[in-house]
Amino acid sequence: MTTPERAAPQRPPTPAAPDRGPDQRAPVLAAQGLSIEFPGVKALQEVDFRLLPGEVHALMGENGAGKSTLIKCLTGVYRPTAGAVLLDGRPVSFSRPAAAQEAGVSTVYQEVNLCPNLTVAENILLGREPRRLGMVDGRAMRARAAEVLEGMGVRADPGSALGSHPIAVQQLVAIARAIVVDARVLILDEPTSSLDADEVEELFRVVRAQRDAGTAILFVSHFLEQVFAVSDRMTVLRNGQLVGEHRTSGTTRLQLVGEMLGRELSASDAAPAARGDDASDREPVLRARGLGRRGGVEPFDLDVHPGEVVGLAGLLGSGRTELVRLLFGADRPDSGTLEVGGRRLRARGPRAAVAAGVAFSSEDRRAEGVVGDLSVRDNMVLALQASRGWARPLPQRAKDELVEEWIRRLDLRPASPDTLVRNLSGGNQQKVLLARWLITRPRVLILDEPTRGIDIGAKTQIADLVLELAAGGTAVVLISAELEEVLRLAHRVVVMKDRRKIAELPGDCSFDDVMGLIARSDDDHAHHELAPAGAERRTA
């Protein structure tokens, strides 16, 4: 399968770094035609990937692009449906993470996977402690750990409990553990997501030193600036497919953002879907003023009018989800006010929001949305029942009629109200979740990634439904990682970046308008700001 803009591995026009010509080297770790399918989702489709020795290679992509899945295939957590993983050119099949580790492929996960109750030295050497007469030699262990940490330039007492150190140090200890096994491949999955700017620099210093020692490093991050600061080459994934493989020095931010967000010239792009009239002259049903939360999203103003679809655009981690969680009261704001239908929402929390007619379909439908062990019928009437109170049960007949109606309108398959929700495909689960809120006839419907991980048919149906609802007077706030989708459906586009609302554009704005806004301000700050401004605020 080939996407139109899929780029061949690029060779720079002039050799920029003659002493480091990674393209000539044989890859340490590679994937050929890697595919993996989960029920209802093609998580990876024929992905080729090459990781060279002595390079920092960034793996880029939006939510659901397949970054984590690729890493899990490389390290033996998942078994690919097709294709091969090559280590030193030979096909390998790691049965479990420990086997990958023994072969020299070490992974440091986003959440530090160490034991906070043990000492730093133990965490570095656990499982390969130096022994004397069959007994663990504590002194030798601390000495060895101290040696490794010193080699990395990290100052931490090897005898201290790991849990007493800040996350940044724990992250470095995790890397030390990987280094101790003489890892030839070091995979860093979002290592910087909870570090501040200084800590990121410290981490990068260690990463660069490892690279210069010949280790191949795979670096996953959604912070563009960090990727440009530390990586030599990059691979971009979107929707489980390879979009491009580039040298960092020959790539612009604009190009990268474009590839990550994707622009598919589809029929609906050429002919924008019929949108309702301009709704902005009506009284807004949702009005946020200075609403914000420290560590979440900076104070913003937002009006949403009846019959209007407001789309949120921005990269992963830009604060899209954080913003809508404030609107719904799922997170407690520490500044600003929120009005629904002209009445100020004083009571905080989702219950107040639901009572005021706001519905929120969460991004993580498995964890926060549907109840897998209940039937389609029970799932659909949950919210309605909750809003009526338990003392007034819904008559069985009314329940059945409603459920039948929505199964029909959403084209749910199988069209049986008694199926357990966990047996449905992702797209159909999403429809059940939507139906649950739609049954309550909300005035404002917040959809966070309603189309993620579902097939194209279900996507179209959900898109049509969004427009139909808006035409019927519902205000819709829509988040999607696919910018095309936002542009197609929204009457107004709110652009987010680094946990800030940076612009509001009319619905007929172009892909390049939005992309330009996101990428341009990045370039503006690039020279004096290595880590994105968001990093520091986020950890505050």
Place this chain on the structure above:
Amino acid sequence: MSTDVRTQPTGVAGAGASRASAARGWLDARSRFLPVVATFVLFVAMFAAGSLRHENFGSPQVFANLFIDNAYLVVLAVGVTFVILTGGIDLSVASVLALSAMVAAASLEAGWSAPLVVVAVLVLGAVFGTLQGLVIHFFQIQPFIVTLAGLFLARGLCYVISVDAIAIADPTFRAVASAYFVLPGTSVGVTPNVLVAVAVVLVAVVLLHLTRFGRTVYAVGGGESSATLMGLPVARAKVGAYAISGLCAAISGLLFSFYSLSGYSLTALGGELDAIAAVVIGGTLLSGGVGFVLGSLLGVLVLGTIQTLISFEGTLSSWWTKIFVGALLLLFVVLQRVLVRRRS
């Protein structure tokens, strides 16, 4: 290789920060011992208070009696410590204790030789624990439920063997039961049970702190998925902990039969809760990963001291023991929570 300027170490700030955190780490490494120290202080204080109040309380023999009377509980608590360190729980230990004592008494009555009985009982306990561990790990069932089933199973089997108490007439067992050593240089006497209990504690300390198995037990308690991702033998550590707990319960059963020279189905009813209470009072976190065997020993001594104090008072009902234990338990759990919260 490369002399890229970017590889130059950066940031005095970063270095300063890690130095500060190293200092905090030093303090913190010591705070791990705090609960144990607290238990020790409590024990000393209670013993001192008893000595001041009652003339004979402070004698070395009263202290030695703490060990003599509670030797079986020490061994039981040591076994449970392993399990709790992995983040699990073992409710079956007191039932396995009773079953071991019953099997010993019944098989001695049937004419088995004493060494054979001892070996058979130890194997029985270890196998019982191993089976529980295997079920817990490979079927991923909560240890609470599996060992609760074990509790009923073992206790029920006692009744299958005999509803009434079985007296032990075996000469070897009787000899051990009446043996008495005077510690050199003192007038203090102890029983073989005490020596066994002390030996078990020492072996457990070595096992937990000086072997890879022991460190893996702590790692599993600190985070099972982390331990798995670190490539550690999680299954071996978890199942091993339950096997050790079962083995300790069997040893404990033998000690109890030396102590009482009989086997009885109702022996140590609810004893698993005493053992767990001792472990918790000894500073081991129920969530796993933090704690020491010596703490559990101190925990048993604290429980024993409370009991002795109340018997010295003479006028207090023995139910006051339970009330004190309850209050202490609550105090220690709250103390641990406060410590953990301050740490994070």
